[in-house]
């Protein structure tokens with residue numbers, strides 16, 4: 703099941719990229735493995751998947767430790783709190799949900815010397831929903847410039863999780879605003895290469911608007927059973 707689903711998702715990514723005149727390799731696949739077992743992750747690894755996204759540290763750390771000898775990339779995509787920064791700085795390769803300078807400063811101080819700088823994306827609350835984390839576009843440039851100064855972080859780009867919508871053209875609107883925001887930061891001199899956007903239900907719209915990394919859970923591993931853990 704997982705291996706067939708992975709093949710299907712890879713095909714969807716490649717087809718959509720070509721449809722919008724993009725190279726299929728320009729869109730990376732992050733397998734969102736939150737709530738999934740180590741056995742499920744191993745199945746995906748056997749199909750060549752190397753990037754995994756986790757939202758809950760308590761379940762992520764045993765997975766990372768168990769799979770330490772595989773050459774994997776671990777991405778933290780869940781909400782960030784001050785008391786989590788140290789473990790993220792020590793255990794992860796990427797963080798997608800950075801949206802406060804004080805968290806960036808802690809991560810910068812806590813990133814171990816023997817590791818390369820932590821790759822980070824700034825999470826943007828593009829639909830300006832009260833319950834969602836992420837900064838508003840108005841505050842983005844100032845935060846991005848400040849984070850880019852921190853030597854133990856490497857600012858790679860932007861991440862978003864827009865308000866859900868079922869219509870393709872509607873889905874494209876927030877993703878387009880994200881692409882423009884990234885281009886404005888690039889024009890101001892920042893070297894950025896990542897737009898982390900698109901999930902199982904809106905990945906085509908995200909790719910159409912320039913996503914360089916899509917975060918796919920359900921489309922690879924099936925419905926999440928633990929419904930409160932979404």
Ligand SMILES: *Cc1c(COP(=O)(O)O)cnc(C)c1O
Nearest residue numbers: 734779901902917918919920921
């Ligand atoms: C769970 C989650 C995903 C994956 O969503 P699916 O709909 O299962 O593909 C992507 N991004 C974030 C931030 C998530 O929390």
